[in-house]
Amino acid sequence: MKQRTVEDTQPWYRQFWPWFILSIPLITIVWCIFMITMAIQSENAMVNDDYYEKGLAINQELSRDRRAAALGLSASMRVDGELVRVDLSGAANRERPFPFLMLNLFHPTLGDRDQRLRLIHQGEGHYRATLPAALENRWYLEVRGPDNDWRLTGEASLPLKDPLTLVPATQG
Template sequence: MKTPWYKEPWAWLVFFLPLSAVIAGITTLFIALSDPDDLVVGDYYKKGKAINLEITKIKQAQKLGISFGLKFVDGELVIKPTGIEKKFPLLNVNFYHPTLEEKDFYLALTQDGSGNFRHTIEQNVDGKWRMTITPFENNWKIQNVITLPQTEFIDIKPRPIEAN
C-alpha cells in the first residue's frame, strides 16, 4: 500500500524551503516600508546650494575670530566664549546624533553673569555628536564633531565641513 503524499517528510521539505523564502521576502518588504532611511536627501540641488551658504557662514566666523570652549559634566553644559570679546544676546546650539534623528535636540542659550552659556541637560547625551553654534542674527556658524561627556574645556572653532 502506498502512503499519502502528506505523510512523506520529503514532500514537506520541498514545500518548506520556498515557503520560508516567501516569508523572508515579505518580512524584508515590511521592514523596509515601515522604517525608511532618514539620511537620504531628495533634492540634491537645493542641498548643494544650502551647503555653499553654510560654508560662507563658517568663513565669516573664521574671519571674525569667533571660538568657544565647551565642557559637559554631570548633565551641565557650559559654553564660554574664547574668541572675540563680543556679547552675544543668544546662541542657537544644535546637537545632531550621527544616526538617530529622534535624538537630535536644540538649545537657545543666553549668557549668565560670568559671560558663559549654561544649560542642564536631563537626557543621556553620551557619545559622538555633530554640534553647530550660530548667533541670533544667524550671520556666522561654527560646527564641530564632539564626544560627550567632556570634563575639561575643549576648543570649538570654525572649521570647514571637510575638516570634521
C-alpha cells in the same frame, strides 16, 4: 533481491527530503513578505527629499564657517549631566560679547532627537544652558551666533570626560 523497508512504503508527505526541499522556498517567501512589509511601513529618516535645496544651502554654510574663521572664534564646551557650558574665545566676543548663542545638537541617524538650545551669556565669554535630559552616544554639535552669521562645529560622544573644542568647519 532488495528488501523493502518501512521508509520505502510511506507516502511522500511522510518523508523528510520533500519537506526539507520545500522549506527553502517557503522560508524565502515568508522572509520576503516580512522585509517588504518593513520597507513599506517604516520611514527612512536618512533619505532627504529636498536634496537640491540642501545642496544650494552648502554655500551659505561655508560662508558662515569662513566668517567664524575671520572673526578668530573658537569655543570650549563642557557637558556635565544636563548642564552645558561653552567658553567662547575670539576678538569679536571680547570687544562686544554676544547676548546669547544657539547650540544645535544633531543625532547622526535619528532626526527626531535633534535639539536646539539657547546659551545665555554669563559674563567674560561664558555661556550656559540646561538640557531637558542628559545625552549619551554620538552627536554633531554646532554653535551659532545670535545673527546666524557664523558657526562653530564639532562632534562628540556624550557624556564628555574632557572639554571639547569647537572650531569653524573650514579649520576642522
